[in-house]
Amino acid sequence: MSVFRIYLLAFFILFSLSACQKQAPKIEHQLQAADDSRIGQAIDAQFVAHWDSLPEVELLQPTDYPQAYNYLDSQLLFCLAQPQFEHAQTFNWQLRIFQAAEKEQLFVAPGGYLYFSTDFLRFLANEEELKAVLAHAMLSIDQRIISQQLQEAFSISYLLDLALGAEPDAPAQLLALVETVAYKKEEMQQLEPLFEALLCQIDSSPDSMRSFLQRVEGQNDFDWAWRFNSDFDWSAALASNNNCPLSPTMLSSNNYLSFLDQLP
Numbered sequence: 001m002s003v004f005r006i007y008l009l010a011f012f013i014l015f016s017l018s019a020c021q022k023q024a025p026k027i028e029h030q031l032q033a034a035d036d037s038r039i040g041q042a043i044d045a046q047f048v049a050h051w052d053s054l055p056e057v058e059l060l061q062p063t064d065y066p067q068a069y070n071y072l073d074s075q076l077l078f079c080l081a082q083p084q085f086e087h088a089q090t091f092n093w094q095l096r097i098f099q100a101a102e103k104e105q106l107f108v109a110p111g112g113y114l115y116f117s118t119d120f121l122r123f124l125a126n127e128e129e130l131k132a133v134l135a136h137a138m139l140s141i142d143q144r145i146i147s148q149q150l151q152e153a154f155s156i157s158y159l160l161d162l163a164l165g166a167e168p169d170a171p172a173q174l175l176a177l178v179e180t181v182a183y184k185k186e187e188m189q190q191l192e193p194l195f196e197a198l199l200c201q202i203d204s205s206p207d208s209m210r211s212f213l214q215r216v217e218g219q220n221d222f223d224w225a226w227r228f229n230s231d232f233d234w235s236a237a238l239a240s241n242n243n244c245p246l247s248p249t250m251l252s253s254n255n256y257l258s259f260l261d262q263l264p
Contacts, residue, residue, distance in 0.1 A: 031159060036147050037092045038163035040111030043178060044094070046171050047115070051098060060097040060118075060264070068097065068262040071255070072116075072134075075127075079135050082201045084194045085142045087112075093138075097121070099264055105223045107179050108137050110147045115179075118263050120224070123215075127256040128208035133224070135198050136191065143194070145187050146178070153177050182227045196238075206238040 031039070051057040062069040072095045080088040091112030098117055105117040114137055124130050140146055150159060154174070162168050199205055213234050216222055 031147055031151060031156065033087055033090055033144065035160065035163050036087075036144065037090070037111035039147070039150070039159055040109040040113045041092065042162045042165070042168070043109040043174065044096075044113050046168065046175055047096075047109075047178075050171070050175060056101055058099045058264075060099060065097070065262055068259060069095065071259045071262075072097070075131060075134055076114075076138070079131070079138055079198070079202055082198055084139065084198045084201075087142050091141065097263070103223070105179070106133060106137055107223075107227075108141050108146050109178050110141065110144070110150065112141055114138070114141070121263065122260060123222075124256070125211065125215075126208070128204045129212045130256060131202045131204040132199060132209040132212065135202055135204070136195055136228075139191050139194055139198070140183070140187075143190060145183070145190070146181075149181050150177070153181075180223075180227065188228070209234070210238055 048059060051059045060068070076093060076095060079085070080093065093112035094114070096113070096115050098115060100117055100119075102119065103117045104119045104123055106115070106120050108114050114134070121130075124133070158169070168174050196206070199209065216224060
């Protein structure tokens with residue numbers, strides 16, 4: 001074989017190897033819905049341990065407040081029965097109520113975990129407002145927005161280690177993000193059409209949400225206001241939805257006041 005042919009063969013081999021390297025697909029690891037429940041369970045365990053160490057925070061146990069939890073669970077199950085939820089069966093849906101001085105909070109963790117402060121619950125005027133804010137929070141879990149927020153803040157390996165039971169590095173940072181992360185405008189827009197359709201199905205209404213938003217407006221110390229209300233035109237979104245026709249189950253009742261009486 002001539003020297004020229006040897007050089008030519010070597011050139012084609014190198015060219016082929018280079019082309020293969022360029023064409024190799026980039027592997028992007030993303031969390032799956034099945035990971036959310038395990039991650040949420042790990043975060044929930046961290047919250048329970050953290051609150052247990054704080055004298056100013058009390059986690060209300062279902063065994064001590066069975067009627068209150070039964071009421072909230074019934075509302076949660078009612079929402080999950082609606083077709084807007086993709087992960088009604090996939091996620092481990094669970095509500096927790098906590099008491100903390102001047103903490104009007106509602107936040108969520110992946111996989112179905114929701115956290116209500118007693119002050120937030122007392123701020124709501126009635127059952128229709130509860131259903132509205134509960135449904136919105138549940139949709140943010142079901143659409144995996146909180147999962148995406150965690151992926152943007154932490155590495156995939158960090159979250160997968162968490163799902164596998166590893167003790168998290170910087171747990172305070174993790175809990176603070178879950179508790180305080182603000183939702184982007186595009187994330188709120190993603191939820192809006194699902195939320196509009198859901199409101200009437202759960203015997204709430206755009207008017208109930210508007211009433212809640214009017215009281216929240218301008219209250220900078222109200223946690224929900226700046227996390228979910230800072231950059232999204234709620235009024236325009238809700239105005240495009242006609243009010244729900246009144247059904248017998250939407251008639252005012254004392255159920256919510258009875259629920260509040262069960263809280264400390």
